[in-house]
Amino acid sequence: MLNAVIFDVDDTLYDQQQPFRNAVTTIIPEVATTDLHPLYIRFRVHSDDHFGKVISKEWTLEEFRTFRLCQSLIDLGYSPLSNDASRLFQATYETELDNIQLHPAVEETLNTLASLPIKLGIITNGPTDHQQKKIDQLELTRWIHPEYMLISQATGYQKPDIELFQLAEERFDLDPSRTLYVGDNFDNDVFGCKQAGWQALWLNHRRRQAPEIKNCHPDCTLTAFEELTEGILSFTDAVVMAR
Numbered sequence: 001m002l003n004a005v006i007f008d009v010d011d012t013l014y015d016q017q018q019p020f021r022n023a024v025t026t027i028i029p030e031v032a033t034t035d036l037h038p039l040y041i042r043f044r045v046h047s048d049d050h051f052g053k054v055i056s057k058e059w060t061l062e063e064f065r066t067f068r069l070c071q072s073l074i075d076l077g078y079s080p081l082s083n084d085a086s087r088l089f090q091a092t093y094e095t096e097l098d099n100i101q102l103h104p105a106v107e108e109t110l111n112t113l114a115s116l117p118i119k120l121g122i123i124t125n126g127p128t129d130h131q132q133k134k135i136d137q138l139e140l141t142r143w144i145h146p147e148y149m150l151i152s153q154a155t156g157y158q159k160p161d162i163e164l165f166q167l168a169e170e171r172f173d174l175d176p177s178r179t180l181y182v183g184d185n186f187d188n189d190v191f192g193c194k195q196a197g198w199q200a201l202w203l204n205h206r207r208r209q210a211p212e213i214k215n216c217h218p219d220c221t222l223t224a225f226e227e228l229t230e231g232i233l234s235f236t237d238a239v240v241m242a243r
Helices: 017-027 033-050 061-075 083-097 104-114 128-137 162-172 186-195 225-233 237-241
Strands: 004-007 119-124 149-151 179-183 199-203 220-222
Touching: 004 162, 017 033, 017 083, 033 061, 061 083, 083 128, 104 119, 104 225, 119 128, 119 162, 128 149, 149 162, 162 186, 179 186, 179 225, 186 199, 199 225, 220 225
Parallel strands: 004 119, 004 179, 119 149, 179 199, 199 220
Antiparallel strands: none
């Protein structure tokens, strides 16, 4: 019987693309409207691929942020920004992130789960201060106790490291076989939790192609935020009975 649901944050609990689009159109107006989504995808790829260098102290946080933006622009045929322009973009992006809100369907999901005997938690990749600001802005402590939140930089690990999920098991007192992880990123979220023996719900609202990873399949795939409550409730008869 399922007794814990742990969530990713970025692009799982809120639409991360909108603040990014707003920052790009403000600071880099030469980016075509049709390139905003591809640029966001490249930005996410470079974020996921290179944040480990911040964890290992190979790069500073500013070096990482400059690289992921400039390389994303280069990938789409645009010129990279100067260091000053990159810092201005980051400041604008953070201002936009100050206005993020939970997706309404996610708020409904959290309200439903909070009324059930299910432990709720967070595992998110990223810089500690940056991710904590998002957690505060989204008011996640309305549903999730701070003790059940892990931010990767504070741990020395990052998704999909199995050690990060094992650390959550220890700190949150989780039974892996009865724990569901919900996230939008296949490599970090699905592969990461499955190698730790957790169940995986892939919230693939960007409709990305799943990579071919041997013996790694999500237990459930959804393509819209509005499917989330029903999708999670389907994991256990005991929870379904409570609907």
